[in-house]
Amino acid sequence: MSAPVAPLANDGQVLIIGAGQAGLAAAEALRSGGHAGPIFLLGQEATGPYHRPPLSKAWLAGAMEPEQLVMRSPEVLARKGITLATNRFVTRIDREALFVVLSDGQEMAYEGLVLATGATPRVPQLPGIRSTGVHVLRSRTDAEAIAASLRTCIENGQAVAVLGGGFIGLEVAATARKLGCAVTVYESAPRLLGRVLAPVLSDWFAELHRRHGTRLRLNADVTAIVADAAGRIEGIRFADGSVDQAALLVVGIGVRPNEQLALEAGLECGGGIVVDACSRTSDPRIVAAGDCTVRRFPDGRLQRLESIQNATEQAKSAAAALLGQERPFDAVPWFWSDQFDVKLQMAGQSFDETRHELIGDPMTHKFEIRHYHGERLISVDSINDPAGHMRARKELTGLPLR
Amino acid sequence: MAKITYIDAGGQSTSVALADGWSLMQGATTNGIEGIVGECGGSCACATCHCYVDETRLADLPAPSEIELAMLENVAAERRAGSRLACQIKASPALDGLIVYLPECQE
Numbered sequence: 201m202s203a204p205v206a207p208l209a210n211d212g213q214v215l216i217i218g219a220g221q222a223g224l225a226a227a228e229a230l231r232s233g234g235h236a237g238p239i240f241l242l243g244q245e246a247t248g249p250y251h252r253p254p255l256s257k258a259w260l261a262g263a264m265e266p267e268q269l270v271m272r273s274p275e276v277l278a279r280k281g282i283t284l285a286t287n288r289f290v291t292r293i294d295r296e297a298l299f300v301v302l303s304d305g306q307e308m309a310y311e312g313l314v315l316a317t318g319a320t321p322r323v324p325q326l327p328g329i330r331s332t333g334v335h336v337l338r339s340r341t342d343a344e345a346i347a348a349s350l351r352t353c354i355e356n357g358q359a360v361a362v363l364g365g366g367f368i369g370l371e372v373a374a375t376a377r378k379l380g381c382a383v384t385v386y387e388s389a390p391r392l393l394g395r396v397l398a399p400v401l402s403d404w405f406a407e408l409h410r411r412h413g414t415r416l417r418l419n420a421d422v423t424a425i426v427a428d429a430a431g432r433i434e435g436i437r438f439a440d441g442s443v444d445q446a447a448l449l450v451v452g453i454g455v456r457p458n459e460q461l462a463l464e465a466g467l468e469c470g471g472g473i474v475v476d477a478c479s480r481t482s483d484p485r486i487v488a489a490g491d492c493t494v495r496r497f498p499d500g501r502l503q504r505l506e507s508i509q510n511a512t513e514q515a516k517s518a519a520a521a522l523l524g525q526e527r528p529f530d531a532v533p534w535f536w537s538d539q540f541d542v543k544l545q546m547a548g549q550s551f552d553e554t555r556h557e558l559i560g561d562p563m564t565h566k567f568e569i570r571h572y573h574g575e576r577l578i579s580v581d582s583i584n585d586p587a588g589h590m591r592a593r594k595e596l597t598g599l600p601l602r
Numbered sequence: 603m604a605k606i607t608y609i610d611a612g613g614q615s616t617s618v619a620l621a622d623g624w625s626l627m628q629g630a631t632t633n634g635i636e637g638i639v640g641e642c643g644g645s646c647a648c649a650t651c652h653c654y655v656d657e658t659r660l661a662d663l664p665a666p667s668e669i670e671l672a673m674l675e676n677v678a679a680e681r682r683a684g685s686r687l688a689c690q691i692k693a694s695p696a697l698d699g700l701i702v703y704l705p706e707c708q709e
Binding site: 253272534536586590 | 621624628634642647672675
């Protein structure tokens with residue numbers, strides 16, 4: 201899985217499939233790294249790269265103009281020699297003849313290829329899930345639909361439902377509550393954020409949302425979405441036959457990496473496009489970055505990281521790899537979530553913790569959880585303590601990345 | 603509307619007319635001004651939009667929040683009296699003519 205020499209000439213054409221956070225970062229890193237050849241940023245959406253994090257927070261709350269989501273003006277992209285092509289769907293990669301095929305049949309040649317195809321929200325297989333008023337949140341279009349539906353719910357005093365007590369779901373729930381909606385979060389597990397947080401923090405977040413008037417239904421056994429004759433959502437049915445009313449349902453139960461294109465091209469995939477620390481795939485001319493990837497560690501373990509930092513760091517590594525350099529992503533992973541007036545920041549990873557300790561008093565709304573593997577600190581979750589988070593990132597820097 | 607002039611560590615100067623409500627970070631990143639990263643998109647979560655505001659104009663700016671002050675404790679470049687996070691400063695007529703200096707590094 202190594203690229204022995206620079207896989208492309210300095211004037212070679214690079215195609216980047218996906219115009220999100222990772223795609224843009226790769227394009228800019230190629231340019232700043234000295235690549236002189238054409239760079240095409242091929243995006244499926246109608247607009248260029250935009251900031252996704254505010255879609256569940258400030259933007260959804262109406263505190264940001266749509267233009268403020270834009271990451272780079274068209275003039276800036278043009279000045280950098282990055283050709284943005286929107287509404288482009290790549291349907292096939294020909295790795296032997298070095299070209300991709302677009303949905304309209306157009307073929308585009310490449311010397312270097314960056315896969316930054318992102319991920320697709322998972323949707324549960326439930327009767328009625330295709331009803332009008334059921335939304336996922338990934339794109340600007342999704343967010344616009346949810347924002348419009350929230351306004352209707354506020355005007356008509358209708359209930360808002362969120363399926364999934366993860367970060368996206370809880371951020372949307374918090375925003376909807378702030379806007380004055382009646383909100384219920386339905387989570388199939390016994391606690392919120394169960395995949396990522398220690399139980400004490402799950403309980404703390406549950407209390408936070410309840411205190412702000414959000415209803416939480418844990419261990420929720422949802423069996424169907426109930427719709428009216430016109431196909432518009434009316435409510436959510438549970439295993440016990442009861443129905444909760446809802447005029448809007450936001451589904452936030454995780455994502456699937458968009459690996460199909462790579463899989464069909466014969467690249468190694470496994471719950472994501474498999475890359476090494478330098479974002480290289482099993483083809484030296486093809487690199488991948490962001491939510492579409494899964495990283496293989498030297499011990500063979502595969503790990504997915506869905507975060508802004510992962511997208512930008514992997515993109516920088518990917519660009520370097522195409523330029524023939526090794527730039528492993530070895531920074532401390534970090535992540536954040538804003539819910540109501542609470543900022544959660546996470547540094548490191550706690551998946552193999554053997555113990556953790558609580559520092560500070562949760563009643564003060566400023567505390568941290570320190571996770572250990574044996575005696576070694578591996579991760580710190582900070583609540584309303586950005587200085588503590590930044591210190592933790594420094595403390596964890598230089599430790600072997602797991 | 604406010605005219606903001608960004609001067610990077612190499613002395614390169616760029617002026618931008620920023621609409622009210624836009625942050626100094628957004629003004630820099632959408633206009634491709636290197637030296638401001640703004641990785642988190644303006645959530646005061648990454649401290650990669652550190653800038654030095656012309657100190658004689660500090661009084662024209664809203665005071666930094668507790669969270670911004672905490673993030674400023676750990677910026678990559680030297681922290682100075684005029685240090686602010688560009689994502690937390692919103693343009694308004696009071697900021698017209700402001701000069702913002704960019705540090706050598708953000709990460």
